[in-house]
Amino acid sequence: MNLATYVARRLTLMVLVVFGVLVITFIVSHVVPADPVTAILGGNAPQEKVDALRRELGFDKPLHLQFVAYIWGAVRGDLGRSLRTGRPVWDDIQQYFPATVELTFSAITLAILLGVPMGVISAVRRNEPADHGARVFSIVGVSMPVFWTGLILMLFLYHRLGWLPGPGRIDFAVLPPPSRTGLLLLDSLIARNWDALGSAVAHLIMPAFVLGYVATATIARTTRSSMLDVLGQDYIRTARAKGLRERLVIVRHALRNALIPTVTVIGLVFGGLLEGSVLTETIFAWPGLGRYITTGYLTLDYPAVMGGTLYIAVVFSVVNLIVDLTYAVLDPRIRL
Amino acid sequence: MRRGHVVALPLVALLLVTLVLLPAPPLAGSPQDPSTLVVGQNTSILITLDPAVVFEVEGVVIVDQLYDKLVDLDMVDGKIKVVPEVAESWTLAPDGRTWTFKIRRGMKFPSGRAVDAEAVVYSLRRMLRLNRPSIYAFNELGLNKDNAESVVKMVDPYTVQIVVGQPFAPDLVLAILSFVATAVLDPGVVEQHIREGELGADWLKDHSAGSGPYTLIRWERNEVVDMVANPGYWRGIPPVKRIVIRDIPEASAQRIALERGDIDVAWGLSPQMRQEIRNARTPGLAIVKVPGHGIDYMGMNVKYPPLAKEQVREAIRYAIDYTAIREGIMRGEAIPLQTFIPVGYLGHNPVQPFKQDLNKARQLLSEGGYPNGFEVELAVTAPHPTRVDIAQVVQNDLAKLGIKVKIVGAAAATVLQKYREQGLQLVIYGWGVDYPDPDALAKPFADGTIKQLAYRNGWMDPRATELTKKAMLERDPRQRVAMYKELTELVAHKGPFVIFHQITNNWVIRTYVRGFEQAAALGTFHFDFTKISKVRQ
Numbered sequence: 001m002n003l004a005t006y007v008a009r010r011l012t013l014m015v016l017v018v019f020g021v022l023v024i025t026f027i028v029s030h031v032v033p034a035d036p037v038t039a040i041l042g043g044n045a046p047q048e049k050v051d052a053l054r055r056e057l058g059f060d061k062p063l064h065l066q067f068v069a070y071i072w073g074a075v076r077g078d079l080g081r082s083l084r085t086g087r088p089v090w091d092d093i094q095q096y097f098p099a100t101v102e103l104t105f106s107a108i109t110l111a112i113l114l115g116v117p118m119g120v121i122s123a124v125r126r127n128e129p130a131d132h133g134a135r136v137f138s139i140v141g142v143s144m145p146v147f148w149t150g151l152i153l154m155l156f157l158y159h160r161l162g163w164l165p166g167p168g169r170i171d172f173a174v175l176p177p178p179s180r181t182g183l184l185l186l187d188s189l190i191a192r193n194w195d196a197l198g199s200a201v202a203h204l205i206m207p208a209f210v211l212g213y214v215a216t217a218t219i220a221r222t223t224r225s226s227m228l229d230v231l232g233q234d235y236i237r238t239a240r241a242k243g244l245r246e247r248l249v250i251v252r253h254a255l256r257n258a259l260i261p262t263v264t265v266i267g268l269v270f271g272g273l274l275e276g277s278v279l280t281e282t283i284f285a286w287p288g289l290g291r292y293i294t295t296g297y298l299t300l301d302y303p304a305v306m307g308g309t310l311y312i313a314v315v316f317s318v319v320n321l322i323v324d325l326t327y328a329v330l331d332p333r334i335r336l
Numbered sequence: 337m338r339r340g341h342v343v344a345l346p347l348v349a350l351l352l353v354t355l356v357l358l359p360a361p362p363l364a365g366s367p368q369d370p371s372t373l374v375v376g377q378n379t380s381i382l383i384t385l386d387p388a389v390v391f392e393v394e395g396v397v398i399v400d401q402l403y404d405k406l407v408d409l410d411m412v413d414g415k416i417k418v419v420p421e422v423a424e425s426w427t428l429a430p431d432g433r434t435w436t437f438k439i440r441r442g443m444k445f446p447s448g449r450a451v452d453a454e455a456v457v458y459s460l461r462r463m464l465r466l467n468r469p470s471i472y473a474f475n476e477l478g479l480n481k482d483n484a485e486s487v488v489k490m491v492d493p494y495t496v497q498i499v500v501g502q503p504f505a506p507d508l509v510l511a512i513l514s515f516v517a518t519a520v521l522d523p524g525v526v527e528q529h530i531r532e533g534e535l536g537a538d539w540l541k542d543h544s545a546g547s548g549p550y551t552l553i554r555w556e557r558n559e560v561v562d563m564v565a566n567p568g569y570w571r572g573i574p575p576v577k578r579i580v581i582r583d584i585p586e587a588s589a590q591r592i593a594l595e596r597g598d599i600d601v602a603w604g605l606s607p608q609m610r611q612e613i614r615n616a617r618t619p620g621l622a623i624v625k626v627p628g629h630g631i632d633y634m635g636m637n638v639k640y641p642p643l644a645k646e647q648v649r650e651a652i653r654y655a656i657d658y659t660a661i662r663e664g665i666m667r668g669e670a671i672p673l674q675t676f677i678p679v680g681y682l683g684h685n686p687v688q689p690f691k692q693d694l695n696k697a698r699q700l701l702s703e704g705g706y707p708n709g710f711e712v713e714l715a716v717t718a719p720h721p722t723r724v725d726i727a728q729v730v731q732n733d734l735a736k737l738g739i740k741v742k743i744v745g746a747a748a749a750t751v752l753q754k755y756r757e758q759g760l761q762l763v764i765y766g767w768g769v770d771y772p773d774p775d776a777l778a779k780p781f782a783d784g785t786i787k788q789l790a791y792r793n794g795w796m797d798p799r800a801t802e803l804t805k806k807a808m809l810e811r812d813p814r815q816r817v818a819m820y821k822e823l824t825e826l827v828a829h830k831g832p833f834v835i836f837h838q839i840t841n842n843w844v845i846r847t848y849v850r851g852f853e854q855a856a857a858l859g860t861f862h863f864d865f866t867k868i869s870k871v872r873q
């Protein structure tokens with residue numbers, strides 16, 4: 001199969017997956033025995049106002065008609081308006097998604113930079129103190145709730161030591177750069193606004209670490225076990241036997257082959273980070289899509305929930321497609 | 337050792353990046369700046385800052401800083417009073433319906449345009465035409481989108497006339513007019529931003545066009561609301577020149593930022609955190625508590641046979657340990673209240689007939705025909721910082737009478753929907769007052785013909801309905817107070833409610849913030865940031 005056919009097939013599958021996501025989110029949000037109109041207007045609003053708004057929003061129509069209307073809108077790129085704020089959901093996504101992207105990419109980068117070397121060291125120095133240390137770090141990472149890690153780090157690094165800034169994406173006293181991409185780091189670079197860049201990077205460290213911690217642990221563990229597996233292979237013994245430097249054996253021969261499962265895990269973990277950013281975004285007051293969707297859930301703002309989820313599903317699928325394509329680069333034996 | 341480089345390099349790089357960035361230099365406009373007040377708050381609740389649309393408490397507080405309203409509120413000797421703002425005086429014609437407001441001269445919008453009758457009429461008609469749910473009380477005064485042109489009129493450049501539908505109690509009309517929906521907008525500015533008949537509501541979501549003490553510079557959603565003092569404000573420039581509301585949704589993070597001095601005010605700490613701060617006497621922090629505009633209560637649906645008996649409902653009222661709830665769960669922050677008009681309101685009835693008396697409760701239960709109790713479901717919104725715990729106290733107290741309470745927790749919207757349909761047996765809920773007049777409580781709590789709280793509990797009492805309607809139209813305040821006395825007592829004993837307490841509004845502030853208590857005296861009905869100053873050394 002050539003690359004074009006492969007990508008086309010994957011894209012078709014992606015459309016199906018996204019449609020599935022749409023159907024499930026629609027059903028889940030609409031079978032909840034709660035009325036969004038009641039949620040919007042609260043307990044005080046008179047019944048007439050409730051009924052009027054229900055008609056205005058089309059909730060008096062049968063469910064299948066509402067679904068068809070939603071799909072028809074989504075196909076044309078119209079994700080509807082948020083019930084709560086009245087703003088187009090697409091505008092909201094454009095506003096909140098860049099913050100999530102910045103956070104998630106920093107987290108995954110940090111996780112790869114820390115996790116892969118940690119896994120390699122663990123495998124190479126199996127059962128030595130470095131391995132034990134890395135394993136403790138991993139177990140803590142996988143088992144500690146993000147909420148707890150976030151608050152503890154904030155308590156020490158921000159409250160006690162004052163090394164890192166507190167919640168938020170940038171110091172409010174710093175003039176932010178004009179928004180071009182919505183990515184604060186990039187916008188600051190474009191505008192050569194170094195104050196903003198410094199503040200944004202400083203604000204990013206803690207949440208990125210907290211969000212990336214679980215991913216670091218997962219990546220380290222996967223790398224470790226696949227490295228151990230590879231290091232036991234005959235060709236490694238051969239490489240060593242022919243007198244190659246140990247570093248070359250590890251990096252060029254072992255790591256490259258051991259990375260394939262790691263790449264798979266990175267792809268999956270990335271999706272988890274996109275979804276799992278909610279708690280980190282809440283603790284660190286990060287104005288991202290995770291919080292937007294959660295607020296949507298809590299206020300029964302269906303269009304916001306469905307639009308946000310749909311968007312994340314698409315991004316997740318694309319990222320996984322990219323991950324699958326990297327296999328071929330890592331291992332030419334893998335035919336797409 | 338070389339292999340160690342693989343792991344060491346990124347770590348060293350990370351450390352270097354961290355060190356280079358530290359320590360962050362203090363910046364102008366930071367919390368250290370005494371002219372800037374920094375508030376930590378969960379701002380995700382904010383929907384719009386358009387005065388004609390806004391309904392969320394936090395949004396109303398912000399809008400109140402950006403605009404001047406037709407009339408304002410003040411706390412005089414612990415009582416809520418309507419006071420002049422854009423209107424410096426008013427008269428009511430003998431027909432009881434025609435109100436004439438004299439507009440204060442010399443007020444200006446930042447654009448230089450005068451705040452005059454034209455601007456007032458423009459703003460009021462715009463509000464009525466938009467007809468959002470937030471203005472339902474104006475509709476009840478007989479002011480609506482269809483009659484906006486005829487009921488709000490300019491008499492001369494500094495006189496406005498408003499004709500309400502009935503000769504309502506004057507205090508009631510003024511109380512409704514004190515809501516931010518009567519904020520006066522600069523028509524010239526609004527007109528520039530109108531698109532397709534939405535009357536500028538899109539633009540006004542995150543811009544301001546008022547003459548209030550502050551002007552909105554920016555609202556970055558889920559990040560920050562930034563306001564600066566209006567140099568042309570008619571009462572003079574306030575001591576705090578900039579108000580920054582930082583979005584910090586998580587209460588623990590708010591507390592950390594407050595203790596560190598990065599914010600001056602924490603808007604949303606939990607009762608438990610406030611108690612910890614109170615007990616620990618954390619240096620540099622102070623707690624401000626003012627009476628809130630809300631009541632926590634339990635509804636008892638009389639459509640459920642055991643609760644249809646007046647004696648059973650009264651027995652339940654005598655079974656509950658109110659002190660345990662106030663001290664243990666509300667952590668001493670709630671105000672004792674057993675009648676439906678809160679402290680500070682006209683007609684507040686201070687009687688507290690109920691305290692836990694199990695013998696009396698048992699006797700009443702027998703008289704009601706249920707000497708061995710019965711089974712009942714208690715709905716409660718969950719998660720909630722206090723109501724679930726209150727439900728457990730109720731469950732425990734009623735068990736002593738043999739009443740088996742099954743607590744059913746659900747999301748607020750789910751509970752509310754069933755409640756609206758009279759579909760609950762017992763429910764613990766709260767009522768937030770919409771305008772500072774007893775009518776705003778009498779209607780929901782006493783008049784079963786309106787689809788509100790009494791109705792949701794299936795309760796209808798002709799005398800209570802009659803009194804509610806009469807008091808709404810009574811022009812003599814003393815007569816009105818007498819009517820509300822009778823009404824509150826009738827509902828306290830015969831009605832379908834257990835009133836637990838009146839809520840309070842609480843903030844934790846840095847001690848160098850002065851005047852906060854005065855600023856917050858009216859709770860969230862009228863929050864006056866101009867009374868705040870910072871005296872940081």
